[in-house]
Amino acid sequence: xxxxxxxxxxxxxxxxxxxxxxxxxxxxxxxxxxxxxxxxxxxxxxxxxxxxxxxxxxxxxxxxxxxxxxxxxxxxxxxxxxxxxxxxxxxxxxxxxxxxxxxxxxxxxxxxxxxxxxxxxxxxxxxxxxxxxxxxxxxxxxxxxxxxxxxxxxxxxxxxxxxxxxxxxxxxxxxxxxxxxxxxxxxxxxxxxxxxxxxxxxxxxxxxxxxxxxxxxxxxxxxxxxxxxxxxxxxxxxxxxxxxxxxxxxxxxxxxxxxxxxxxxxxxxxxxxxxxxxxxxxxxxxxxxxxxxxxxxxxxxxxxxxxxxxxxxxxxxxxxxxxxxxxxxxxxxxxxxxxxxxxxxxxxxxxxxxxxxxxxxxxxxxxxxxxxxxxxxxxx
Numbered sequence: 001x002x003x004x005x006x007x008x009x010x011x012x013x014x015x016x017x018x019x020x021x022x023x024x025x026x027x028x029x030x031x032x033x034x035x036x037x038x039x040x041x042x043x044x045x046x047x048x049x050x051x052x053x054x055x056x057x058x059x060x061x062x063x064x065x066x067x068x069x070x071x072x073x074x075x076x077x078x079x080x081x082x083x084x085x086x087x088x089x090x091x092x093x094x095x096x097x098x099x100x101x102x103x104x105x106x107x108x109x110x111x112x113x114x115x116x117x118x119x120x121x122x123x124x125x126x127x128x129x130x131x132x133x134x135x136x137x138x139x140x141x142x143x144x145x146x147x148x149x150x151x152x153x154x155x156x157x158x159x160x161x162x163x164x165x166x167x168x169x170x171x172x173x174x175x176x177x178x179x180x181x182x183x184x185x186x187x188x189x190x191x192x193x194x195x196x197x198x199x200x201x202x203x204x205x206x207x208x209x210x211x212x213x214x215x216x217x218x219x220x221x222x223x224x225x226x227x228x229x230x231x232x233x234x235x236x237x238x239x240x241x242x243x244x245x246x247x248x249x250x251x252x253x254x255x256x257x258x259x260x261x262x263x264x265x266x267x268x269x270x271x272x273x274x275x276x277x278x279x280x281x282x283x284x285x286x287x288x289x290x291x292x293x294x295x296x297x298x299x300x301x302x303x304x305x306x307x308x309x310x311x312x313x314x315x316x317x318x319x320x321x322x323x324x325x326x327x328x329x330x331x332x333x334x335x336x337x338x339x340x341x342x343x344x345x346x347x348x349x350x351x352x353x354x355x356x357x358x359x360x361x362x363x364x365x366x367x368x369x370x371x372x373x374x375x376x377x378x379x380x
Contacts, residue, residue, distance in 0.1 A: 040365060052349070065339075070328065070332045072332070085327065089284060091304055091308050092226030092319055094277070096305075097275065101270050110173065110302070111305050111306070113176030115285070116176075116180050118146035119146065120182075123142075139209065146286075151279065153179060156175060159267075159268050187202060201293060205286070222288055233316045
């Protein structure tokens with residue numbers, strides 16, 4: 001080296017610091033671990049599709065044609081897509097009615113009853129107000145009453161679970177049939193519209209009191225409200241003190257009690273939030289679709305919402321795309337019936353297969369080393 005020259009300081013070629021490398025590695029581990037909750041439901045959908053394809057082949061129908069008609073009837077055109085979004089609105093709301101209690105370890109399946117009673121209560125409340133109050137105040141009253149009735153109805157199952165140890169799945173299911181019976185009792189009796197002899201129903205609320213469409217679309221506002229509620233409830237359950245207390249309660253009731261958490265209030269509160277979502281779905285079925293309360297309210301949206309919530313792993317945000325997928329299946333039912341000479345119940349067969357395979361797939365969680373944390377594996 002020439003005299004007076006100094007050694008050059010080596011230039012680091014590493015683009016990140018050790019701390020950054022550690023953060024990236026931790027992120028990748030968490031991503032791999034959490035991908036299990038996406039991969040297994042997708043795997044369940046694929047298996048259900050294969051089983052349903054075998055069913056179609058057994059009855060002499062083409063699985064390819066079925067898939068083509070589902071796409072065309074649910075997503076292929078602007079009209080079909082808007083029809084899908086409209087049909088997905090009650091699915092989002094009834095799936096939320098399952099997801100919120102599930103976050104505290106409760107399996108509530110009473111969304112159908114809360115939807116029916118909420119819609120009926122909204123229609124019954126509107127009848128004496130028509131012509132007395134303007135449409136907007138009337139719709140607000142209908143909305144509040146539907147949400148309140150739904151909250152109380154599912155809240156009963158939550159209270160019975162905490163106060164008396166009654167299984168919430170059984171009680172919420174039985175309350176569903178009671179709720180439908182209550183609606184039928186009044187619709188076929190005291191509140192029946194005698195001018196409509198063909199189908200028992202309440203008096204119509206009238207076009208002036210119906211909710212309009214989202215501007216530029218044929219989709220009613222129930223879809224937008226469902227998406228907004230999904231986001232808000234996700235934030236409630238993940239970013240608030242109440243959500244933290246609910247997660248602790250769902251993890252272990254006894255531990256939550258030992259920590260001094262008001263477990264009973266949390267259970268009832270989550271149940272009432274769930275019921276209000278289903279009640280709001282009933283409100284939109286009356287105020288945006290039916291225009292009155294009748295047996296059409298019991299269309300099975302509450303039961304399909306159970307499947308949507310389970311497939312979304314009870315994640316309010318994930319519920320939205322899953323509900324849209326099932327909304328497309330429902331929307332394509334008519335086209336499938338006409339073009340393939342299949343009954344409407346064909347879509348229900350597919351939904352049933354998905355639900356069964358999904359339940360079986362629950363046994364797969366935690367069984368694949370790829371999805372497990374490397375550090376956890378080393379500890380073992």
